[in-house]
Amino acid sequence: MKRMIAGALMVLALGSMSMAEAGDGSATYKAKCLPCHGADGKGTAMAPAFAGNEYIKTAADADITDVIVKGRQGADKKYKQFAIGMPAQKLSADEAKDVVAYLKTLAGK
Numbered sequence: 001m002k003r004m005i006a007g008a009l010m011v012l013a014l015g016s017m018s019m020a021e022a023g024d025g026s027a028t029y030k031a032k033c034l035p036c037h038g039a040d041g042k043g044t045a046m047a048p049a050f051a052g053n054e055y056i057k058t059a060a061d062a063d064i065t066d067v068i069v070k071g072r073q074g075a076d077k078k079y080k081q082f083a084i085g086m087p088a089q090k091l092s093a094d095e096a097k098d099v100v101a102y103l104k105t106l107a108g109k
């Protein structure tokens with residue numbers, strides 16, 4: 001019986017490990033977005049916050065993805081208080097999808 005329980009726990013542990021690897025938008029966020037957008041999407045002096053961000057809450061995933069992979073520079077810039085624009089990010093389609101889902105959770109949606 002003990003062995004069966006240990007076995008079941010192993011399977012659970014392995015299952016949650018692989019889930020964390022595939023589809024973990026927070027890992028991409030920490031690696032590529034956090035320096036500008038801040039821990040937990042709270043924003044920094046360089047870039048806007050995602051927490052409570054109406055655009056993230058209401059825009060279509062495809063539009064948010066566009067901003068991320070194409071960037072937002074020059075005349076397209078929305079926030080004049082930040083000196084820099086949003087640099088285009090090299091992400092796979094999966095990474096982009098996962099990071100958009102993560103931004104939605106940061107925005108509180």
Ligand code: HEC
Pocket residue numbers: 028029032033034035036037046047048053055056064067068072076077078079080082084085086087089099
């Ligand atoms: C070098 C700093 C920098 C990095 C790195 C960066 N951003 Fe940005 N981001 C900005 C700035 C600045 C803006 C505001 C642009 C503007 O004025 O419209 C912005 C805007 C955005 C917006 C639009 C927000 C809104 O309210 O309209 C999204 C979405 C976004 N970034 C996502 C990301 C994601 C996802 C990553 C990581 C994969 C990332 N950014 C990495 C600086 C950065």
